[in-house]
Amino acid sequence: MATTAAEQATQDERPAAPFRTDTFRIARPQIVGPDIPEAPFPIALNGLVQKGFGRGGKDLGCPTANLPDESIAPISSVAKTGVYYGYAQVLSPPDGHSKLTEEESKVLPMVMSLGWNPFYKNERLTAEIHVMHDFKSDFYGYEMKALVLGYIRPELDYTSREALIDDIEMDKRVAISSLDRLGYQKYAKDSYFSL
Ligand SMILES: Cc1cc2nc3c(=O)[nH]c(=O)nc-3n(C[C@H](O)[C@H](O)[C@H](O)COP(=O)(O)O)c2cc1C
Structure with a gap:
């Protein structure tokens, strides 16, 4: 089995990530993974959304919700x-004061980056979820639930921000077409979520 992210995190050195090549970009498939999720998927995650460095929204046009380490x-x-890729849901706080619209509290498609963000040379392993919806306000401190259903690609290093943005946009398209299969659609209605 490939080294897990947790095993890598116990090593002294931050793992090196390969640079993205043109061959990789051209060869990327539109749909990834089998027609139904296979072990270890689905993987359920949940936690209170934390502030990251904020570069996802500002630099990359792709805001991400960071999960706490224990999640x-x-x-x-x-x-x-x-x-x-998979599905995620942001839950309204129990006090009734929610900034979320009805649409924003639904189960929505997501892409998730698990790693060290080599382009930004992070020192810690993070899991960052981009929910595919244009949220009108932030939701730091809100609970997020996610079902991870499949793997898209390795974490890569980049020589330009534009190339990273290009791959993230492709990741979103791949996630949408990969989720658009019967074996995946049903997870949007899974009882794990608050429906
Ligand atoms: C779908 C997706 C794919 C990503 N792929 C990579 C990657 O291959 N390499 C990388 O260095 N960072 C990657 N990132 C992580 C971004 O670098 C990260 O979201 C960014 O640093 C923003 O984090 P921040 O809001 O904590 O600043 C990816 C993020 C997303 C949402």
């Missing part, structure tokens, strides 16, 4: 670093 274990202990 990452269900995936980092069984899977390698990389980009994953």
Whole structure:
């Protein structure tokens, strides 16, 4: 089995990530993974959304919700670093004061980056979820639930921000077409979520 993200995190050195090549970009498939999720998927994650460095929204046009360290274990202990797809839901706080619209509190498609963000040379393993919806306000401190259903690609290093943005946009398209299969659609209605 490939080294899990948690095993890598115990090593002294931050793992090196290969640079993205043109061959990789051209050869990327539109749909990834089998027609129904296979072990270790689905992987359930949940936690209170934390502030990251904020570069996802500002630099990359792709805001991400960071999960706390203790929420990452269900995936980092069984899977390698990389980009994953699935569904996520942001839950309204129990006090009734929610900034979320009805649409924003639904189960929505997501892409997730698990790793060290080599382009930004992070020192810590993080799991960052981009929910595919244009949220009108931030939701730091809100609970997020996610079902990770498949793997898209390894985490890569980049020589330009544009190339990283280009791959993230492709990740979103791959996630949408990969989720658009019967074996995946049903997870949007899974009882794990608050429906
Ligand atoms: C779908 C997706 C794929 C990503 N792929 C990579 C990658 O291959 N390499 C990398 O260095 N960072 C990757 N990132 C992580 C971004 O670098 C990260 O989201 C960014 O640093 C923003 O984090 P921040 O909001 O904590 O600043 C990816 C993020 C997403 C959402």
